[in-house]
Amino acid sequence: MTDRFARLILMFNNSLRIVAAAGVALAIFATAARAGSVVYSNDFENAPPGKEWSADKVEVTPKDNRHFLGGFTTDKLTLKLDKLPKHKYVRISLELFIIATWDGNATVSSHGARIGPDVWRMGIEGSHVLLVDASFSNMDFESRSVSEEAMTQSYPSVLSGEVFPAKTGAAERGTLGFEWASSDSVLRPVDSVYKLSFLIPHDAAEIQFSFQGAEGLQPADEECWGLDNVKVEALDDADVMRLDDAAMRKLWETIGGHDLVAETDAFWRLAAGGDDVARFLRDKVKRAGVDRKQFGKYLLALDGDDFQSREKATQGLKEMGPSIETLLREAIDKADSAEVKLRLEAALKEMDKVPPADPEMRRRAIGMKLLRAIGTPEAANVAGELSGK
Ligand SMILES: [Ca+2]
Ligand SMILES: [Ca+2]
Numbered sequence: 001m002t003d004r005f006a007r008l009i010l011m012f013n014n015s016l017r018i019v020a021a022a023g024v025a026l027a028i029f030a031t032a033a034r035a036g037s038v039v040y041s042n043d044f045e046n047a048p049p050g051k052e053w054s055a056d057k058v059e060v061t062p063k064d065n066r067h068f069l070g071g072f073t074t075d076k077l078t079l080k081l082d083k084l085p086k087h088k089y090v091r092i093s094l095e096l097f098i099i100a101t102w103d104g105n106a107t108v109s110s111h112g113a114r115i116g117p118d119v120w121r122m123g124i125e126g127s128h129v130l131l132v133d134a135s136f137s138n139m140d141f142e143s144r145s146v147s148e149e150a151m152t153q154s155y156p157s158v159l160s161g162e163v164f165p166a167k168t169g170a171a172e173r174g175t176l177g178f179e180w181a182s183s184d185s186v187l188r189p190v191d192s193v194y195k196l197s198f199l200i201p202h203d204a205a206e207i208q209f210s211f212q213g214a215e216g217l218q219p220a221d222e223e224c225w226g227l228d229n230v231k232v233e234a235l236d237d238a239d240v241m242r243l244d245d246a247a248m249r250k251l252w253e254t255i256g257g258h259d260l261v262a263e264t265d266a267f268w269r270l271a272a273g274g275d276d277v278a279r280f281l282r283d284k285v286k287r288a289g290v291d292r293k294q295f296g297k298y299l300l301a302l303d304g305d306d307f308q309s310r311e312k313a314t315q316g317l318k319e320m321g322p323s324i325e326t327l328l329r330e331a332i333d334k335a336d337s338a339e340v341k342l343r344l345e346a347a348l349k350e351m352d353k354v355p356p357a358d359p360e361m362r363r364r365a366i367g368m369k370l371l372r373a374i375g376t377p378e379a380a381n382v383a384g385e386l387s388g389k
Pocket of ligand 1: 045068228
């Protein structure tokens with residue numbers, strides 16, 4: 001947190017027992033009547049985490065004694081499940097506890113100390129697409145020691161670097177009993193709970209999820225996270241509603257709408273739709289007007305003898321903007337030289353840092369990310385076509 005002298009005070013209050021709001025869970029994925037098979041579930045109240053988890057640390061919330069797996073900071077936690085029954089999809093649902101003074105999009109404090117961005121990631125081993133890669137902030141109040149940036153986060157957007165108010169998309173705010181006294185000595189609740197659920201095309205007998213806090217998390221300030229109510233289901237075609245054209249259209253309209261949580265849900269529902277969705281996106285995502293000749297020139301210059309020209313070409317690529325993203329990724333895969341690869345990656349990173357402000361370009365960026373998340377050869381074809389190939 002920005003104020004070095006601020007203390008996190010953990011309040012333990014048994015007398016306030018708040019009944020967990022039932023039915024808050026979002027109806028995220030439409031499933032047919034037949035229930036899928038739950039292959040793992042744990043609320044950590046009675047059953048300790050088993051060897052499927054890489055860590056077995058369980059803590060209790062100050063309010064309501066809720067047991068959860070955690071708290072972790074920058075440690076990488078994994079959940080490995082094997083001998084799954086025959087399936088076509090896996091769905092993982094969980095609650096993410098964001099605890100203490102997470103600083104969201106802030107980078108440095110007024111004293112110049114690194115305090116963020118406070119990022120949390122979730123992914124599947126062997127997959128290049130992260131299910132969550134976002135910053136989180138618990139600073140949903142004004143205080144002299146909290147900067148404006150620290151009051152913003154990128155969650156729930158699927159694009160990193162976006163700016164939304166602290167705790168956007170949280171299912172619970174300040175319900176766990178963690179409190180923080182800022183320099184004005186006012187105690188404020190600093191916790192939030194996010195309900196996450198992802199449907200993933202998957203058919204192997206084994207799956208491993210990874211969860212990790214990153215970047216600016218400050219363990220000394222108790223900034224940590226935990227998981228609760230983790231459930232994994234192995235599903236078949238019959239459990240998952242196939243997206244017809246009307247359904248795809250409706251979901252695509254949600255992208256770029258006013259409801260950010262709905263947007264992210266729509267993204268992952270579409271991502272599970274595979275080639276049908278890839279083909280659907282071919283006519284929906286705006287085609288980029290990419291100057292391929294110029295791109296090719298810069299690419300060549302990156303490998304040149306002259307340092308200045310290499311610098312200029314890198315800058316030129318950055319200035320071509322997000323429409324060259326697919327070409328950049330392709331070039332990174334093909335690059336033989338380590339320096340060229342590094343320079344291309346730097347250009348790509350620059351684009352990720354500042355998502356497009358223009359609504360149509362933002363929608364395009366999400367569409368392109370969607371194609372990467374689908375990850376099939378057909379999706380790669382469509383991504384190539386949309387990149388002026
Ligand atoms: Ca629990
Ligand atoms: Ca921090």
